[in-house]
Amino acid sequence: MSHSFAIDIVEEDVQLTLGQLCRATRAPEGQVHTWVVEGVLVPEGATPAEWRFHGAALRRARLAATLTRELEINTPGVALALDLIEEIESLKATLRRLR
């Protein structure tokens, strides 16, 4: 099967609008709003219409969405879990380096 379609590396080439981030994470806009207000996600731009999320926010937002939806964790809990998950990942990376 041959296809032709554009491929972007999200973390390098892509800035996501609020709508795109909502679609990619299946989170309602209000939810993403709350994450921004609570500092879980830090977009550029002053108003929601101007918000641009760095590609690296996709992974964080997806994690936040699954933790919210599947574990029913509230926003401060999500923020804490994300920070801890990232810390564990960096510790694991250090372990791999030293192995």
Add this chain to the structure above:
Amino acid sequence: MKFKDYYETLGVARDASPDDVKRAYRKLARQYHPDVSKATDAEARFKEISEAGEVLRDPEKRAAYDALGTRRDQERAAGRAAGEDFQPPPGWDAGYEFSGRGDAADDGFGAQDHSDFFEALFGRAARAQGARHASARMPGQDHHAKVLVDLEDAFRGAQRSISLRMPALDEQGHGVLKERTLDVNIPKGIREGQHLRLVGQGGPGVGDGAPAGDLFLEIAFNPHRLYRVDGRDLYLDLPLAPWEAALGASVSAPTPEGEVELTIPPGSAAGRKLRLKGRGIPSNSAASPAGDLYVVLAIALPPADTAAAKQAYQTFAKACDFNPRAALQGGTP
């Protein structure tokens, strides 16, 4: 298709109260969530738990599922059920709230995360049957999948065939998961954990002219025999003979782009790192330079398994006035 016992998955009785269901679900979900669990089958278990929770925590879906279960029990008792095979009877969901309600914001994660069973009952494809009558235009859903590539692919770029299961409608209008193969160009310089976005390769739009969603592929590397990967940097353990480490040497070492000749400085201790700048995963944008390759020195001892080797070790011991434990002295009170 196998009938799924969602009550068994959550370990609750059929008449469990909503609170009991919620509690059981939360406990299991925390235990097996792939982002926090270390269990090897966490991801598979979590999918089952999450699917069971999605149905049993929603009163409408639970009622419909229960009705289906009761009907199945009756058919089994009457000897009419055909073994393990299960198909939802036509119109089984009529009158329930979720029937044909279209996309929901609190939908499960990727449709590909659901079982055939769930997809046939509650999935997007099943719901699209109802949505076809509506005039609403809705862009397709974004889909997510993980793809395993080799470290070498990040050096040279590669084409990979990726199989995905996507929800679709069969000729009878049943929701099914269809296998779909995509040829994807893995760009040079890709790193573990990054995502590729394939524009328009997600779920089809609903309604005339509605755009398809995008497909996001998360990249993971197959473990490599030689190199450990940290972002763009690579780590290689390079064993040396004791005399190579002590006296210095020129040795050849593998890199993903071919062997290189390395100068080992005299007096190199185990654990010393030699950095080969720019020999890690190549750059793919001006903002992020190529990674480095770190060669971590290790010292391998030749076995003392011949008379000559033993003799050499003894001579070595006599020649060096060396106490490797000098730093431990004074440790006993």
